[in-house]
Each structure stands twice: as C-alpha cells, then as structure tokens.
Amino acid sequence: MLWVDKYRPKTLDNVMVHNDIAQNLKKLVTEHDCPHLLFYGPSGAGKKTLIMALLRQMFGPGAEKVKVENRAWKVDAGSRSIDLELTTLSSANHIEMTPSDAGFQDRYIVQEIIKEMAKNRPIDTKGKKGFKVLVLNDVDKLSREAQHSLRRTMEKYSAYCRLILCCNSSSRVTEAIRSRCLNVRINAPSEEQIIEVLQFIGKKEGLQLPPSLAARIAEKSNRNLRRAILSFETCRVQQYPFTDKQTIPPMDWEEYISEIASDIMKEQSPKRLFLVRGKLYELLINCIPPEIILKRLLYELLRKLDAELKHEICHWAAYYEHRMRLGQKAIFHIEAFVAKFMSVYKSFLIATFG
Ligand SMILES: Nc1ncnc2c1ncn2[C@@H]1O[C@H](COP(=O)(O)OP(=O)(O)OP(=O)(O)O)[C@@H](O)[C@H]1O
Numbered sequence: 001m002l003w004v005d006k007y008r009p010k011t012l013d014n015v016m017v018h019n020d021i022a023q024n025l026k027k028l029v030t031e032h033d034c035p036h037l038l039f040y041g042p043s044g045a046g047k048k049t050l051i052m053a054l055l056r057q058m059f060g061p062g063a064e065k066v067k068v069e070n071r072a073w074k075v076d077a078g079s080r081s082i083d084l085e086l087t088t089l090s091s092a093n094h095i096e097m098t099p100s101d102a103g104f105q106d107r108y109i110v111q112e113i114i115k116e117m118a119k120n121r122p123i124d125t126k127g128k129k130g131f132k133v134l135v136l137n138d139v140d141k142l143s144r145e146a147q148h149s150l151r152r153t154m155e156k157y158s159a160y161c162r163l164i165l166c167c168n169s170s171s172r173v174t175e176a177i178r179s180r181c182l183n184v185r186i187n188a189p190s191e192e193q194i195i196e197v198l199q200f201i202g203k204k205e206g207l208q209l210p211p212s213l214a215a216r217i218a219e220k221s222n223r224n225l226r227r228a229i230l231s232f233e234t235c236r237v238q239q240y241p242f243t244d245k246q247t248i249p250p251m252d253w254e255e256y257i258s259e260i261a262s263d264i265m266k267e268q269s270p271k272r273l274f275l276v277r278g279k280l281y282e283l284l285i286n287c288i289p290p291e292i293i294l295k296r297l298l299y300e301l302l303r304k305l306d307a308e309l310k311h312e313i314c315h316w317a318a319y320y321e322h323r324m325r326l327g328q329k330a331i332f333h334i335e336a337f338v339a340k341f342m343s344v345y346k347s348f349l350i351a352t353f354g
Contacts, residue, residue: 290330
C-alpha cells in the first residue's frame with residue numbers, strides 16, 4: 001500500500017493537520033443533526049481524509065467497508081429514455097460518486113440517485129428511520145443545470161439524506177447550494193505541518209529523515225500534502241540512507257509535460273502539433289486533470305520563453321482555460337492553446353531573426 005493510503009488518518013481524533021476543524025466536525029456530529037456540508041480547498045489539502053473520518057464518526061468502522069459498483073440507470077427524460085452509467089462507492093450508510101463524470105447528463109444522475117436513496121432509507125439501531133449520506137466529488141465541475149437540480153432535490157429530500165459536497169473551488173458552486181450547506185474551508189497545510197507529517201511517517205517506517213531533506217520535500221510539494229508524501233516515498237525507493245543533498249525526483253507527468261514544452265519550442269509545425277496532441281492524449285488517459293496540464297504546460301513554456309512574449313502567452317493561456325471550462329472536450333482547448341503558442345512564437349522568431 002502506498003504511504004498516502006497507509007498513513008491516511010482514519011478517525012477525527014487522529015488527524016495531524018486541521019485538528020481544529022476535525023474537533024468541530026466531531027462536535028457537530030455528536031451534538032446536532034448534521035447539516036449538509038460543503039468541503040472546499042486546494043488539491044491534497046486533506047478534504048477527502050476529513051470526509052472519510054467524519055463518515056466513520058457518524059457510522060462507525062462500517063463506513064470503511066465500501067463496495068465499488070459500476071451502476072447503470074435508465075432515466076425517463078420526457079420523450080426519450082437515457083442510459084447512464086457511473087462508478088459508485090457505497091457502504092450501508094453512504095454512497096460516494098463523481099456525477100460530473102457523466103458529462104452533460106450529470107443532472108439526471110443527481111436527481112436519480114437522491115430519489116433512489118430516499119426510497120431505501122436505512123433504519124437505525126433505535127428503530128427510527130435514519131438518513132443516508134451522499135458524498136459528491138468535484139461539485140464545482142457540475143453543469144449549471146445539475147447544480148440547480150441538486151438544489152431542488154436537496155430541499156425536497158433533506159429528511160432522507162445528507163449531502164457532503166467536495167470541490168476545489170467554491171466560487172464555481174452556485175450561491176443557492178453554498179447557502180444551503182455548512183461551508184468548510186480546508187486550507188493547504190503549511191510547510192511546517194507537512195514536515196511534521198513526513199517526520200511522523202519516517203518514524204513509523206523506522207527511517208532516519210534528515211530535517212533539511214524533509215524541508216526541501218515540503219517546499220517542493222507546493223503545500224500539497226499528498227504530493228509531499230508521494231515524493232518522500234519515491235526518495236526512499238531511490239536511495240536509502242537519505243542524504244542532505246539527495247535530489248527529489250519530479251513527478252513522471254511533470255517530466256512528460258516538460259518534454260512536451262521542449263517539443264513545442266523546438267519546432268512549430270502541423271506535424272509537431274500532431275505529435276504533441278498524442279502526448280496530451282496520453283496525459284489525459286492517465287487521469288491528469290486538463291487544468292493541471294494547461295497550467296503546468298504554461299509554467300514550462302514560460303521558463304523557456306523570451307520575456308517579451310510572456311504577457312501575451314499568459315493572456316492566451318487564460319483565454320483557452322476559460323473556454324475549456326465552458327466546453328466539454330478539454331483536448332480541443334489545450335491543443336488550440338498549443339497551436340496559438342506555436343503561431344505567436346514562430347511570428348516572433350521570424351520578426352527577430354528573419
Ligand atoms: N489531517 C491529516 N493528517 C495527516 N495526513 C493527512 C491529513 N489529511 C490528509 N493527509 C494525507 O494527505 C493525503 C491527501 O489528502 P486528501 O486525499 O484528503 O486530499 P484532498 O484535499 O481530498 O485532495 P484532492 O482534492 O486532490 O482529492 C492523504 O492520503 C493522507 O495521507
């Protein structure tokens with residue numbers, strides 16, 4: 001098992017970062033009937049960990065016994081019926097899913113699943129009808145229609161189920177949903193907190209982790225705890241005993257994007273664009289989110305670029321990122337950015353060197 005999973009705190013009492021939030025969540029569960037919750041914050045900050053610990057606090061260790069299912073629904077949408085398929089993780093008391101994976105049909109998923117949950121209400125130990133928890137990931141990627149439909153279903157079935165919503169950016173969640181949830185912001189952990197977690201893991205694994213290496217891993221992680229733990233494990237595989245000057249290998253996908261950036265800088269032609277497209281597809285197939293690819297690609301290109309062009313390229317990156325958010329197929333927009341970059345860069349080269 002990877003260390004990120006092995007050392008993921010299981011209970012609210014065991015969390016090392018965001019302890020104050022964990023204690024507040026604990027109070028919320030024990031004292032009150034839990035409201036709908038919206039967890040938001042940057043990637044690798046610890047949202048999922050807190051949600052899983054919260055479920056365990058609500059339902060006991062049974063919440064960890066999840067089964068993965070590929071479920072299919074047949075939804076009646078007026079004149080036609082729609083077939084939908086989505087992977088869900090479920091225990092006796094909760095269901096977790098990422099409805100935005102259903103693309104523009106995400107709103108049917110939201111409606112169907114909540115209705116279905118309302119029908120199968122669990123009975124608690126006191127014989128009273130309990131509630132189920134629905135965990136929805138990436139709610140910021142849900143279409144507007146799906147968010148409206150979520151708001152309606154949320155109100156209608158609030159007696160039967162509680163929603164735990166999780167996303168990176170709350171600004172892309174409609175005000176109507178935000179105002180119906182208790183918003184919990186999960187900040188990126190500080191470098192000191194990351195070092196503390198790394199030292200803890202090192203101790204558990206019986207390793208001698210030099211403080212300077214821990215500090216460098218934390219700094220390179222960009223305050224992403226998952227990334228710091230993954231880098232730490234990679235360092236361990238690469239070389240042990242650790243040394244102060246040990247290099248911290250970049251992530252594979254980052255190296256790959258750096259390679260793509262070099263390809264783009266070396267030649268600007270339709271043939272090269274075709275080659276780059278293949279590489280971009282490979283990244284997407286390996287589940288690297290398109291926004292991250294575009295952001296990293298921009299970062300790599302800016303490092304190699306003449307200062308004169310930086311402003312213009314940033315403008316185009318923002319332009320295509322915005323279009324990517326509005327559209328469905330990310331590859332089109334990333335490729336369009338690459339094509340635009342090639343055109344701007346080639347014109348610059350011709351103007352400068354003839
Ligand atoms: N409170 C914590 N104490 C110690 N380790 C933690 C804590 N929270 C998270 N971690 C570690 O960091 C890793 C990443 O956390 P998590 O998956 O919860 O992040 P996330 O915010 O949900 O990220 P993403 O948005 O990318 O899914 C976990 O696998 C776990 O090992």
